[in-house]
Amino acid sequence: MKDLTKYFVNKNIIFKELTEVFPKDLKSRKKIKIYDGIAIDKNYYAIFILDAKSRFLRKNANDLMDLCNKLIDVKKHNYKKKELLISSPLCSHAKKLLKDNGWGVRIDFM
Numbered sequence: 001m002k003d004l005t006k007y008f009v010n011k012n013i014i015f016k017e018l019t020e021v022f023p024k025d026l027k028s029r030k031k032i033k034i035y036d037g038i039a040i041d042k043n044y045y046a047i048f049i050l051d052a053k054s055r056f057l058r059k060n061a062n063d064l065m066d067l068c069n070k071l072i073d074v075k076k077h078n079y080k081k082k083e084l085l086i087s088s089p090l091c092s093h094a095k096k097l098l099k100d101n102g103w104g105v106r107i108d109f110m
Contacts, residue, residue: 015038020034024069034049047083051088083106086106
């Protein structure tokens with residue numbers, strides 16, 4: 001979590017509260033880290049960190065959006081900012097799909 005806060009401080013985003021949500025709480029078996037945060041400018045963030053060796057495809061983007069919808073149902077809050085931090089290669093179709101649905105995609109994490 002320290003790396004995550006340091007990463008966002010470099011992007012001029014400071015969190016007053018940041019908690020980890022486990023995929024098991026969302027009834028998922030995916031190997032992904034999920035964080036729920038509130039920035040000092042009162043924006044709510046849903047942050048998904050994915051560290052994989054294989055390419056992130058459009059199918060994975062659809063699964064990610066379903067996982068975000070489950071997070072919204074569990075937390076009962078619609079997030080203003082949704083971020084995907086990824087270190088693996090990203091398919092251009094998946095990136096376009098996420099951008100069109102209001103996601104921020106950052107490939108340079110880790």
